[in-house]
Amino acid sequence: MRTAALPMPFANADAAEYWRSAEKEELALQKCKGCGAARFPARHLCPVCWSDQAEWSRASGRGTIYAATVVRRAPSPEYKDMVPYVLALIDLEEGPRMITNLVGDGALNWRIGDAVRVTFERRVDGVMPQFELVGNG
Ligand SMILES: [Zn+2]
Incomplete structure (x- = not known):
């Protein structure tokens, strides 16, 4: 994790x-x-x-990228060591669209339609579902 x-x-x-x-x-x-x-x-x-x-x-934890953007300016001090990072809209296999971060190797090279899978991130006071690339569209 x-x-x-x-x-x-x-x-x-x-x-x-x-x-x-x-x-x-x-x-x-x-x-x-x-x-x-x-x-x-x-x-x-x-x-x-x-x-x-x-x-x-x-x-299932599987989905595809509907849209995404690269955040280059930290929205608050906690995020200053994270930039640049990817904020994405993921269409889940079950139907709902989820706003999340795209993390892991190659995240900055996302493309619309890329396949993603859920991964989990331990934070200060809980666990946050995030997504990572599994292939290129
Ligand atoms: Zn209903």
Whole structure:
């Protein structure tokens, strides 16, 4: 597992299982019991059918790059040793689009459509799912 001295995002109650799964190096998604849609980020109501019934399922961790950008100026002091780094929108195999960092070898050479897989990063107060390249589109 990678490590980084970065803060974690604020976690609300809807996303508690997402973060518990990340601690076990698993990517979890809510799945609507009404229409079956996977959703991210976690939320109380399904954005497709408005059902409040959902269950958690383990995601494959595979996806493709929808879009990405290279961040060259640190947004806060904690990120100054990280730049340049890649902020990406990943289309997960299960459907949801996730904003994340692209990390690891070759991350700066991303291309739209590249295949990615989840990896996990130990931070100051939790574990953050991130993605890395597995091939070139
Ligand atoms: Zn639904």
